[in-house]
Amino acid sequence: MNLEVQDGRAAHLARRYSAVRAHSLALSAGWSAEDQQVQSMPDASPTKWHLAHTSWFFETLVLRPHAADYAVFDPEFAFLFNSYYEALGPRHPRPQRGLLTRPPLARVLAYRQHVDTAISDLLQAGEPDAACASMIELGVQHEQQHQELMLTDLMHAFWSQPTRPSLLDRASPIASRTERPPAADAWAEHPGGQWEIGHDGAGFCFDNERPRHRVWIEPFAIARDLVRNRDLQGFIDAGGYREPRWWLSDGWARVQTEGWVAPAYWLDEHEHAGMEFTEFGVQRRDPDRPVSQISFYEAEAFAAWAGARLPTEAEWELAASRGLLNDALDQRWQWTRSSYEPYPGYRPAAGAVGEYNGKFMVGQRVLRGGSIATPPGHARATYRNFFPPEARWQFSGLRLARDL
């Protein structure tokens, strides 16, 4: 996280904090208490847990160190709602978060209110110091990340039940984004050379976006558009999921063990031909819609079949920061060919927040961009998302690149 913050920021932080906290409740307002309880797989967490964990983050990293008279809401919550911070003590196992029928949703909502009041009091007491302000900003950005997970995690739970309910209704503010028609000039070309990538320090960024550093890039072309359902249908029709030559070895093993024949939320072709589970429930598959819910392995295999490749994260960032990409930040996360590594000179922050990003820099792939589930204004060209290569429950797709 960027620790540089300006003076005179208490009111600004208070407004941002309130808006983001309210958005979490607005997202979950249409879901029942039972919806908010369920955990459909080890990687996905219940909505109720997300609502509590994001509050625990503020309580633990802002209020306890920075609010003199803060009274902890419930001492048991540290064990229940710590996600992965070893420095902050033991925790309930992630795969068993769905077992937590206690505390009930009403008590989690009361916890949120308790924390909100304390943050409000803290910011009204005077200007926060730089350490406190930067931790509040981090907590807000952290909550936005969990808002995306609230959507993708519950969507997986809805996919996993027979009625396949709709996650959103058409009136939802995040449902109004429309996909654009295909670009006339399909490829943007770049001469390469020595460039810089990474965050330049103006405004917030996560620690994994820094330091900004030099990279050498060979001449490349990158697709202006995301790969669409119709393109992936071509891969399927050509036997792509049955043909090992397009697949990385680990990917081909997954195809066989998991029985992959299409993106994760395409319905069975024999029983429900042409249908896809979307954020609006089961819909006729729109050939123009960007492909979603695919793993890195499928993105790789599709690119190989298409005679192209995935972009590196440096190529992607260069192209995005120069305005060469359509739907860069708000449709689908885009798998890159880059593994998730520290940038040259990266140092995790001191203390517990040093565990925020750095310790996950092994065995994961970088995704760039943002998705329909990413809160507006949260993503940027330097943002680095990361997931294991087999992950399929995010709004993840791809765009192609090739050498020049």
Ligand SMILES: [Fe+2]
């Ligand atoms: Fe978290």
